[in-house]
Amino acid sequence: MYNYGKGGRGIMAIRFKEVAHIYNPDSPFSYAALKNINLEIPEGKVTAIIGETGSGKSTLVQHLNALLLPSEGELEILDKKIIAKEKNKNLKELRKQVGLVFQFPEYQLFEETIEKDIAFGPKNFGIDEEEAHKIAKDMLDLVGLDESYLKRSPFDLSGGQKRRIAIAGILAMDPSVLVLDEPTAGLDPQGAKDMMQLFVRMNKEFHKTVLIVTHDMEHVLSYCDEVVVVKDGQIEKQCDVTTFFENLDLLQELRINPPAIIRLREELRKKGFSIDSSIVDIKELAKPVAKEVKTHE
Template structure:
């Protein structure tokens, strides 16, 4: 059965009950449907990372409930009941070097399945297959994970989570620190995996172009609250609101708003370069620029 994730009135406090208590999530109501691609955006400190750690119960709500498939998690849920969730919902954190620790890449990828009872031999076969899925060259598998480039580390961390054969893949800033080519390769990889393995994707990102190009649902966090949600087109339709919340626009949308000032017109504001080109080409060929 596909994994549906629902937050109901979720609050979370760090260091609850102490003088240093900080509320990181406030009354979160959210649904993530199977097969969707949800982008989570917001300024640093808005609660994004705290939110995603509730997706596989690395954190449990201080109050409220998170429902993951048929399992309900609240503040009373015992930790021993949560291990199966880590298999259903896999998280790749922002700094892959913090997730890699074995002496070789292949052992690192195989670690998760072995932790869930898969034999070493079967786990190594699975690890080799997942390395291939993410485009890691076989020659790299016997090297230390710390000898890999940033992009290769990212792929190894993704392969390690995929080896658990999850239904939901959560990625925290997967393209941070990569050059434009590396960013594109990782996002194309994620898109392909989603299609081929029927994954639900949850992506934390500051890259608004990635939100526009890949997501079908956007969740905007601010000061621990879910302040807006909708499709990318809905979220990016109000540049003033985004500016007030210190959020940017996709580059194509930003260019379209600037071109409007020069007399170009757009039936709908383009989100991608392709959409921008489709609407600009006829106007340029007809010389349909107003000089009034």
Template sequence: MEVIFENVSADYQLGPIRSPLVLHSVDVTIQSGSYTAVVGYTGAGKSSLLKAMNGLLLPKEGQISIGHLLIKPDKNKKALKSIRKRVGMVFQFPESQLFAETVEKDICFGPINFGVPKTEAKEIAKQVLEQVGLQQDILTKSPFSLSGGQKRRVAIAGILAMQPDILVLDEPGAGLDPNGRKEIMDLIASWHQDRGMTTVLVTHDMEDVVTYADSVIVMEKGQVVLHDDVEKVFSNHEQLEKWHLDVPDARRFQLNFEKQTGILLPKVCLTVDDLADAFIEVGLA
């Protein structure tokens, strides 16, 4: 399912706090079935872009197409319900959204809210719990009795239970230890591959970008300043520095190596395997 932003500008307001133009004249198309990473320094508009896809942030100007559905400035809550079923959003620290007495009730809440019969919702809960790597014996447990990693998985299972076509994630590995973080990221990659989902990931970790994504959106001051495939984005490190963005470890090693030795490697290296292949090609390994 394709996502198209057409000249989208948006303000953010919570009570008396107003942030003007958190999105400013955004024009970007996210291809169906792609895995897109959204990067940029803090405050660049990354999370706002995700919220706009889900209708949590309505455009002040322009429109957003989610397949054949439209998000416009005058969109009402009833019309947005169908969009939110299609676009599953995982916030930072999603476990903070857990609220029900049992894991089963928490996971079933979304499907039942969208009209799925209770018995069917319970079957869906069992399926998605398995998909996030948890045993069914925790269905009757309180979500608040679980470990931090288990809570994160239950929260994500609740999103998957709604069977979205598009999955948008805001730093899903935040706060987890390295092993737990990798497990979550690998699970997301598996769902993306198996279901052919359109996946959009906000991250500050460039290793995640080169490991999982096939395209990158770079944001600055509420605007999309670049949208390209991963290799092309990281080929221009000088421009990335202007946007206050880091590069993956392998690319940093390559740049330092080339600067110190004067030997240019034959391609942009984003992983250790890329480096090994490049060194072999120039006769250094």
């Protein structure tokens, strides 16, 4: 019997060791997208991968399920090791355990119906057809779409709906690691909130390690545990979310507009309110403000 969530337990951290990736090597168009990456991504966390367009974020995460292979160095992912310039075995199993949702969902949709699209992964990994179609229905519900969508073509959907179907197709394989490249693009604010809450649920309830490539700092603050900053193909910074948003100089250097709560906090501090720089919650922010206002009444 298919037991969703089982795949997330007992996994190792993900480690990059001196990893480089060169596009079009030995040609006039050679380009080093990643350079000497040393990185350990903790298991059981929601980690944001951030950086400017062209920084190497997508190249980095596409190594996690061996969609891209390193030009130099090595990776350890779950119990698999991928070494540059060596023949790497068992990549199919790795791709089951590391689910990658692309930035553009239409790249992942190809079947004539949504039901077949979501069921494709489980069937490809040995689940019988009846069970695979039950999984498809369950995963559709999980991403907030009802079963009336099952017989529809994925190509008749809006961009946001296509993204939900792509995510459902990855969740159907019950991966240990979820890698999501701009997962809320094309969704309205409520849809984006629903998706982010789903990923946190995958992390907390089903013990998935979640990596999210995003430009949305509100999402980073509200839903993520860790932050990895990629800049010019290298790791610029790795820390917990609270520490990251305390470092306003770094945010300015990276040309990152802080979340609204942090902008409000800093404006209040400029006006003389004594507020700790670690506060990132509106209720916690209200307490020192109320105390000082009451003192001056």
